[in-house]
Amino acid sequence: MKLLLLHQNFPGQFRQLTPCLIERGHQLLAICSHQRPLPEIEGLRVLRYDQPPPMSGEWPYGTQLWHEALRRAESVGGFLQQLASEGWRPDRVLAHCGWGEALPVKEQWPEVPLLVWPELWLRPEHMGFGSDPLKGPVTSASLLANVGRNALAEASLAQATAWIVPTRHQANSFPAAYQNDRMHVVHEGIDTQLACPNPEVSYEVRGVRVNRSVPTITFVNRNLERLRGFDTFMRALPIIQRQHPTVRVVIVGDNEGGYGGADPSGLPLREVMLKELQGQLDLERIHFLGRIPHPYLISMLQASWVHIYLSYPFILGWSLLEAMGCGCCIVGSRGMPVEEVIHDGVQGVLVPMDDHERLAQRVLALIANPQLRDQLGRAARQASLAWDQSVTLPKLTALIEGLTG
Template structure:
């Protein structure tokens, strides 16, 4: 009998528990991949998570990298964590060393046939150093590609992508950047969204209440653009309310900026609570901007979940977002960083509630193209072709 091929998955963002509010796109995809491969996931330790766990055919192994009391570099987004508190730089070298040792152990004991590394830096770099002979594909979600652009980092990224069998990215702009770095097989393949928890919300009537119910979902960092949305609400003279889901280094600043507006900050939500938030919303606003560092969204999975929930989408006209949203059909695109245009769009939708419902229905249909089932099939095919 032929042995089932073995897949090693590396990532730095992974839920500690299934409903802790951490973006679960790596987990969702790994579960799909584990249907075709014997799969081991190696990720950094986060508070409350076991050192090892078994989830169906999926094994998760978490490595420690710093004394537990201060170990928070990988809790959320590493780049934004470093920006928000400079003392976290003390965790960077221990993180690289610990991840290198964990990957070396996994390669020695698990003997993977292929590796799927999420993010060029750090996971792709660690893999290229520790196990250069194991065939690998690398997925970059944006932060490492857009923000880490110093000369030495560019050379390291080029070295990693040139040694990878394939590199997957979230949008065409990112694909061009990876090709400039020397990537040979570069594919646009966004992270899939697990829509199973959100499809029932697509049956909810939208735009029927006395005030438009807006929803923002995302980490409270510069590139998510929540400040732009709050500025837009200041200029609105129509009844709207906003629920802001998420946490992050800019939360206190955003709460101050929202003073006097009808805005609720509810923190991170697990998948069940998030599904309820989508069901209660008329419009999900994705006001993404390019951060001062150059970092920006590739294609937020939260937006795909919102689309799958049947919410009307108002999003910034940025690469990735404008590849998922068909302007005027499954959502409306507005210039990034322009609160006046965003306010005008929301004002128009408040005056045309029937259109809100139509946009939401079209969004739900469009989201199926980005479901984890369809995206997972593409990744399984890619990994299989690497083995062949």
């Protein structure tokens, strides 16, 4: 079959799916907007459009997102017309619908099945309203803030043949009208043959050789932000470092605003926290790595003694599942999305999202207890196998290939 993949950050959620579909003999054409290099893969053609220019001024309630989405839809629509004029017509269209790229599909090919990934129906609590003191309680303004993004998802769902969400928590965020037989809960999958325990792992950071003999705490997210508990994590470090003189802390993540938006100060949260904790941290034992290549990330997780993953009830990050696959001893936050994959005391240990003292004490107790770390890590590894691509990809390919208009 001819398959059209739409994702501004391609491959994005299609990272595991793309090579699988090619191996099954399908011809793939992808459209994206980023300009990063992509590997040349036989059976894959990639078209790129220009990123919409930034928009100035105040745009309340997600209206800026809609303007940008229509710009993206216009660019993608131009490609679709060009492809149609060349006689190229897809048998299926797979699209992440969060940026508007799916909007012109049915205008060009009304009969072609459209499968979309809407991810999450945003609610104020996903952004920390009602729990984050800097965000305050849920208000009419915080409810309206998500109207534009949810309306964009709704416009795509109205045209879609079916939609996929990766976790039950994310599926439950949608209104009842969309939780029907067109909704499918299937994760993209991780590679647990790559993300696996490795007792012989070794890597170097700032001239220091790190292996399984070095007590190491890891923290990984796309961006170092409050939505993912970076502030709570940082406030726990002075307690941990005072009581454990040799533990090293390895942190992965960019300094952008992230999913939850920038700090009220306008500064990167890393800078805010380092200023707040000035004089309380031994920075020689804390390593900020920024964004790193995936193989290096896996090595870092394989050597970790305790991995920390905190989150408001937002989407589940791949990094948590890969850390579980590597056999990490996990300390996570209570509630969703973490509790969908970890039960407290079974596959890891859970703490309140905003309790840095409890977090610190849990981490210290685990560092001091190798038997419990090993027990939790083995259980996490076993649980991760249910999210392996060998389980998820057959479900995804069967859905794609069996889809009808």
